[in-house]
Amino acid sequence: MPAGSIKDAFDESFATYRSEIEASFQDYLPHPRERPQRLHEAMRYSMEAGGKRLRPTLTLAVAELYFARAKAVPAALAVECIHTFSLIHDDLPCMDNDDLRRGKPTAHHQFDEPTALLAGDALLAFGFSLIAREYQSNPTLAVRLIQELSTACGGDGLVGGQMEDILAEKQPPTAEQLDYIHRHKTAALIEKAMTLGALIGDAGEKDLKIIREVGQEIGLAFQIIDDILDETADAETLGKTPGKDAASGKATFVALFGLEEARNKANKLSAQAINKLKSLPGNTNFLVNLVQRMQNRIS
Numbered sequence: 001m002p003a004g005s006i007k008d009a010f011d012e013s014f015a016t017y018r019s020e021i022e023a024s025f026q027d028y029l030p031h032p033r034e035r036p037q038r039l040h041e042a043m044r045y046s047m048e049a050g051g052k053r054l055r056p057t058l059t060l061a062v063a064e065l066y067f068a069r070a071k072a073v074p075a076a077l078a079v080e081c082i083h084t085f086s087l088i089h090d091d092l093p094c095m096d097n098d099d100l101r102r103g104k105p106t107a108h109h110q111f112d113e114p115t116a117l118l119a120g121d122a123l124l125a126f127g128f129s130l131i132a133r134e135y136q137s138n139p140t141l142a143v144r145l146i147q148e149l150s151t152a153c154g155g156d157g158l159v160g161g162q163m164e165d166i167l168a169e170k171q172p173p174t175a176e177q178l179d180y181i182h183r184h185k186t187a188a189l190i191e192k193a194m195t196l197g198a199l200i201g202d203a204g205e206k207d208l209k210i211i212r213e214v215g216q217e218i219g220l221a222f223q224i225i226d227d228i229l230d231e232t233a234d235a236e237t238l239g240k241t242p243g244k245d246a247a248s249g250k251a252t253f254v255a256l257f258g259l260e261e262a263r264n265k266a267n268k269l270s271a272q273a274i275n276k277l278k279s280l281p282g283n284t285n286f287l288v289n290l291v292q293r294m295q296n297r298i299s
Contacts, residue, residue, distance in 0.1 A: 010289045017057040022048075024077045028130060042111045042119035043126075046084050049102040054222075055193040056080040061290070062194045062211060065282035066201025074134035075145060075196045081127035082153050083189060088120035090162070124153070145196055152192035161185025165251060173251035179220075181251060186226075187219025194218075207280060214273045218291060221269035224262050227252040228298045231259065263298055270295045 025047060030040045056076035063072035091098040091106040093113060098106055107116035128146055135142035151157055161184030168177050194215040198208050231254050253262040270291050277284045277291070 006285075006289065010286065010293070013286050014057065014290075017060050018053045020060065020073060021053050021056045021076055021080060024073050028074065028077055029126075038111070038115055039118055039122060042107055042115045043123055045110055046088050046101075046107050046119060047080070047123070049104045051102045053080065055083050055190060057290075058190065058193045058215075058218075058287075059197040061286055062197030063201045064197075065280060065284065066198070066203055068197075068201035072197050072200045074130055075200060076193075078127035078130045078149065079189070079193045079196065081123045081130070082149065085120040085123040085127070086153070086158050086162075086189075088116050088123070092116060095162075095166075141199065144199055148192050148195050148199070152188045156184070157188040157192075158185050161188065168251040173256055175256065178251050178253060178256055182220055182223040182253075183216065186223040187216050190219035190222060191215030210276050210280060214276045217269045217273040217276075218294075221266045221273065221291075222294060224253045224266040224269070225294055225298050227254045228259060228262055228266070230254075232298075266298060267295060 025044070029044060029047065032041045032044050034040050056079050059076040059079055060069050060072050063069050087101055088107045090096050091101055092108055099109060100106065104110070107119055111119075127149070131145050131149065132142055135145060153159060155163075161181050164177065164181045165185055168181065173181075191212055192215070194211050195208065198211045203211065230252070253265060257265065273291050274288050277287050
């Protein structure tokens with residue numbers, strides 16, 4: 001297939017996944033006029049602000065390998081709710097104190113700090129209640145999905161990674177610290193997003209192991225690429241304020257290894273992920289092309 005045709009097919013597939021995810025907002029999220037109205041407005045504002053929808057797309061794309069795409073929509077939405085909760089809280093004045101997210105004013109600027117805090121709390125709780133409700137006909141699956149996702153966002157996941165990130169500010173990070181921060185703060189949720197799709201598709205243990213490894217590799221590569229773009233891209237490209245990591249003394253791969261070595265690490269992780277994806281059943285072209293697109297952002 002010519003390169004242009006591959007690009008068009010990928011773009012069409014990504015747009016379809018994104019449309020399915022965003023359409024699910026209307027089916028599942030609380031209505032903005034439902035009491036407490038301001039809270040629900042803030043939840044909707046942050047969810048509807050845009051973004052790549054990478055994590056829920058990974059849930060649907062993996063589930064599709066096992067012919068379970070439609071069944072995975074509520075789980076994909078739960079992943080996006082939890083991701084958005086983490087963004088709202090990361091942007092708060094007590095954390096990164098950012099002005100922009102997904103190209104729009106952050107929730108605490110659009111509303112106020114208490115409302116943003118509570119909207120994040122509500123989205124976190126809603127993600128788990130959505131899974132419990134929508135998969136209650138299969139309690140074994142529901143429990144396993146909740147176990148996986150809770151691991152991704154608690155002290156063993158993104159919250160723990162965020163804590164270590166704060167502790168590492170304004171001091172030279174070690175390679176071990178940096179690996180821990182990014183595997184927990186970023187890669188954990190990406191890995192679990194893929195794992196949820198595999199569990200819903202009833203994937204075997206061999207495939208689950210591969211998918212977990214790929215999720216970690218994609219997640220770490222994604223964070224390294226984000227570190228690089230924070231140094232090299234503008235606000236329009238990023239959808240958030242560039243240069244914030246360096247200004248805040250954040251522990252980043254660029255700060256520790258420099259731009260060239262950071263690129264090499266991202267490319268190596270991406271290559272490993274692609275090789276493993278090709279060993280999975282079904283048509284993995286979309287997932288392979290997704291990893292390649294991530295790489296191209298820093299080429």
